[in-house]
Amino acid sequence: MTTRRRFLQIGLAGAAALLAVDALERAFTVAGRGLGGTLAADDLRVARALAPVVLAGALPSGAPEREAALGRIVAGFARVVARLGPAERRQLTRLLGLLRWPPARLLLAGLWRPLEEAQERDIAVFLQRWRASPFDLLRAAYAALTQLLQAACYDDPESWARIGYPGPPVLDGGPVR
Amino acid sequence: MIADPVREGLARGWRVVDGARLDRDRDLECDVAVIGSGAGGAITAESLAAAGLLVAIVEEGPLASSSEFHMREGEAYGRLYQDGGTRKTADGAISILQGRCVGGSTTVNWTSSFRAPAQTLAYWRGVLGLATMDEGELAPWYERIETRLSIAPWALAPNENNDALRRGCEALGLRWGVIARNVRGCWNLGYCGMGCPTNAKQSMLVTAVPAALERGAILVHRARVERLRIAGERVSACEASGIEASGAAPGPYRIRVRARHYVLAAGAIGSPAILLRSRAPDPYRVTGRRTFLHPTVASIATMPAPVRAWSGAPQSVYCDHFLPSDVAGPAGFKIESAPVHPVLAAITLPGFGEEHAHAMAQLPARQALIALIRDGFHPESPGGRVVLREDGSAALEYPMTPYLWEAARRAWLAMARVQLAAGAREVLAVHEEARGAASWEAARREIEGLPLRPLAARVMSAHVMGGCAMGADPRVCVVDEAGRSHHLANLSVHDASIFPTSLGANPQLTIYALAARMSAGLARALHAPLR
Numbered sequence: 001m002t003t004r005r006r007f008l009q010i011g012l013a014g015a016a017a018l019l020a021v022d023a024l025e026r027a028f029t030v031a032g033r034g035l036g037g038t039l040a041a042d043d044l045r046v047a048r049a050l051a052p053v054v055l056a057g058a059l060p061s062g063a064p065e066r067e068a069a070l071g072r073i074v075a076g077f078a079r080v081v082a083r084l085g086p087a088e089r090r091q092l093t094r095l096l097g098l099l100r101w102p103p104a105r106l107l108l109a110g111l112w113r114p115l116e117e118a119q120e121r122d123i124a125v126f127l128q129r130w131r132a133s134p135f136d137l138l139r140a141a142y143a144a145l146t147q148l149l150q151a152a153c154y155d156d157p158e159s160w161a162r163i164g165y166p167g168p169p170v171l172d173g174g175p176v177r
Numbered sequence: 178m179i180a181d182p183v184r185e186g187l188a189r190g191w192r193v194v195d196g197a198r199l200d201r202d203r204d205l206e207c208d209v210a211v212i213g214s215g216a217g218g219a220i221t222a223e224s225l226a227a228a229g230l231l232v233a234i235v236e237e238g239p240l241a242s243s244s245e246f247h248m249r250e251g252e253a254y255g256r257l258y259q260d261g262g263t264r265k266t267a268d269g270a271i272s273i274l275q276g277r278c279v280g281g282s283t284t285v286n287w288t289s290s291f292r293a294p295a296q297t298l299a300y301w302r303g304v305l306g307l308a309t310m311d312e313g314e315l316a317p318w319y320e321r322i323e324t325r326l327s328i329a330p331w332a333l334a335p336n337e338n339n340d341a342l343r344r345g346c347e348a349l350g351l352r353w354g355v356i357a358r359n360v361r362g363c364w365n366l367g368y369c370g371m372g373c374p375t376n377a378k379q380s381m382l383v384t385a386v387p388a389a390l391e392r393g394a395i396l397v398h399r400a401r402v403e404r405l406r407i408a409g410e411r412v413s414a415c416e417a418s419g420i421e422a423s424g425a426a427p428g429p430y431r432i433r434v435r436a437r438h439y440v441l442a443a444g445a446i447g448s449p450a451i452l453l454r455s456r457a458p459d460p461y462r463v464t465g466r467r468t469f470l471h472p473t474v475a476s477i478a479t480m481p482a483p484v485r486a487w488s489g490a491p492q493s494v495y496c497d498h499f500l501p502s503d504v505a506g507p508a509g510f511k512i513e514s515a516p517v518h519p520v521l522a523a524i525t526l527p528g529f530g531e532e533h534a535h536a537m538a539q540l541p542a543r544q545a546l547i548a549l550i551r552d553g554f555h556p557e558s559p560g561g562r563v564v565l566r567e568d569g570s571a572a573l574e575y576p577m578t579p580y581l582w583e584a585a586r587r588a589w590l591a592m593a594r595v596q597l598a599a600g601a602r603e604v605l606a607v608h609e610e611a612r613g614a615a616s617w618e619a620a621r622r623e624i625e626g627l628p629l630r631p632l633a634a635r636v637m638s639a640h641v642m643g644g645c646a647m648g649a650d651p652r653v654c655v656v657d658e659a660g661r662s663h664h665l666a667n668l669s670v671h672d673a674s675i676f677p678t679s680l681g682a683n684p685q686l687t688i689y690a691l692a693a694r695m696s697a698g699l700a701r702a703l704h705a706p707l708r
Contacts, residue, residue, distance in 0.1 A: 057534030076251065083261025083425055087566050127529060131609055139609075139632035140269035147524040148263075150533065154519035155251035164541040165487065165519050168248030171179065171374060175362035176333060 043096040049115035053123040054149045076152030183242035191390040196400030196419030199430035207233040210436035215281020216688035217672030218442030219381035224696035226392035233395040238278035240398040246372035250520035253371035267572040270631030274639045280382030287491040288358040291682035318690040326359040326379040336489025345595030351498040405455040445674040449563040449644035450571030458664040465563035469679035470638035471549040476592035478544040478601035486517035508584035510548040548588030553678030582629035593620040645674040660695040
């Protein structure tokens with residue numbers, strides 16, 4: 001159980017890390033990745049590692065179906081990110097980059113090892129911590145990651161039967177009188 | 178087979194340029210360049226084209242039409258909305274649903290049509306000195322638009338999502354009404370937010386834009402206006418970049434439009450941003466200030482019987498009981514219902530994992546109410562500010578003040594009461610820390626204990642207003658009451674950015690009416706032969 005004190009330390013350190021990386025990235029943007037902020041395969045691996053936790057209870061139970069659903073969801077995540085404005089896309093790729101960089105990951109999420117190797121339980125713990133964080137930056141990061149994955153999941157017609165949504169109607173009617 | 182008036186028009190030879198398919202820079206000459214094709218821009222283009230002027234409309238979003246409207250959320254949000262449906266305030270705390278396509282937000286809105294509330298116009302006249310914002314003077318313009326767009330109170334029974342609002346209001350003795358909608362031959366499907374697949378919605382996409390194109394106007398779509406060139410006290414050109422086919426990034430080619438007059442109608446984030454990027458004269462630094470959102474909070478109920486809130490006209494009942502005629506007191510709010518589609522529900526319901534999955538599993542029984550808070554009438558509600566990021570794109574800074582949070586709490590309480598009175602088994606304020614409540618006592622305890630802070634409460638907006646306020650005083654206003662710039666002789670602004678406060682009602686009808694009136698004046702000023 002994380003104590004309140006430890007929680008505040010992580011939150012403060014995490015926010016400080018975000019700000020530091022923000023400053024660094026601003027300094028190196030022109031030389032480095034450029035302005036595009038395109039998603040790298042590594043970024044998608046982060047999304048893939050988060051998805052089973054964010055979407056626990058919403059995925060098919062059979063292993064092959066579950067793998068296929070996660071593949072569609074990560075692809076949907078990438079599609080939504082591609083539609084973001086340049087500034088928002090940069091913020092998101094920066095966040096995913098932080099979650100790939102061990103020192104930042106340790107400060108923000110309390111995890112040294114890559115997310116792909118983390119226990120789902122540990123991922124859920126840091127998401128909950130972000131959700132209730134006193135820092136706007138961490139709550140914003142929580143909202144961005146969970147909402148993008150949830151949107152990708154529930155745009156997938158395969159998810160609709162579980163929630164009782166029949167899908168859009170077939171247009172064989174006409175105006176109502 | 179449903180006829181697609183846009184494809185038919187293209188086949189007839191409408192003059193349309195797709196900025197994503199340019200193979201070279203382009204130059205266009207016209208009488209009036211209209212930037213934006215939403216409620217303000219389209220009505221302006223139609224009016225000026227009808228007055229015999231050659232109009233060029235420049236729109237950032239794509240020309241998409243009913244054949245491509247498949248009632249799929251991801252596809253529609255991605256193609257037809259700003260930032261793929263994920264537009265937010267700079268701090269990420271308020272989600273903004275705003276169209277980015279030909280027809281603007283009218284292509285994707287829920288069709289609710291209200292005239293400006295009397296108390297709003299009284300405040301504009303009495304406190305802000307806007308003498309022409311008079312109900313009597315505006316009435317003929319409203320009537321003309323209402324006829325043009327078949328705006329009438331919804332004559333069918335409301336869907337269950339809206340009927341619950343009616344029942345709750347009836348049970349509690351709250352004032353409620355039937356919403357007027359801009360539809361003709363509506364199929365009552367419920368997918369207005371994804372682009373009307375039957376062209377029943379009388380959006381700008383199927384009315385004023387085609388009318389302008391029939392009269393020879395030129396439409397340039399997928400072209401983002403970067404800046405206006407300014408020479409002395411005049412605009413000399415409008416410079417746009419073609420957009421890449423993906424829809425987000427600028428492409429390699431430019432379009433330059435030269436005109437006698439320029440009308441900004443890019444919405445209340447876009448229009449101030451263009452002026453700021455253009456370094457337009459702004460001696461009192463008022464451009465982009467006082468931006469309003471109708472900050473919107475939500476309450477989701479679980480009803481004992483299926484609601485299927487994805488089906489049927491999305492908004493047909495409203496409640497104005499909590500919008501007092503005294504606009505200057507504690508913030509009032511308008512209650513409406515909101516459709517419940519899977520993606521919209523998924524990003525609105527709090528939590529993740531099993532908690533979220535469980536909440537989603539009750540989708541058919543969900544009933545959703547929203548409260549739109551009237552902002553901008555009180556010193557503690559000064560609105561937000563449009564600023565430019567380093568890359569020149571627009572960001573909206575909008576702080577939720579304690580004054581607005583107080584209204585948010587009252588709104589959650591009011592919505593919970595209405596939903597419980599309508600028979601809800603459980604009500605949930607849309608807030609990361611809220612839990613469902615099965616009784617009024619439990620709901621009140623829960624809501625009164627919620628911390629009021631950004632990114633915990635989910636706050637949304639579908640109505641961006643202000644930033645180029647109209648009025649006589651250039652120290653606080655960007656344009657005069659006719660929409661003409663105080664500083665540039667051949668520039669007007671014809672969209673919701675001219676509102677000096679929020680409107681206190683869904684704005685589309687008032688944008689149409691004001692744009693029609695301002696355009697008639699502009700046509701006279703340009704000495705156009707009236708047909």
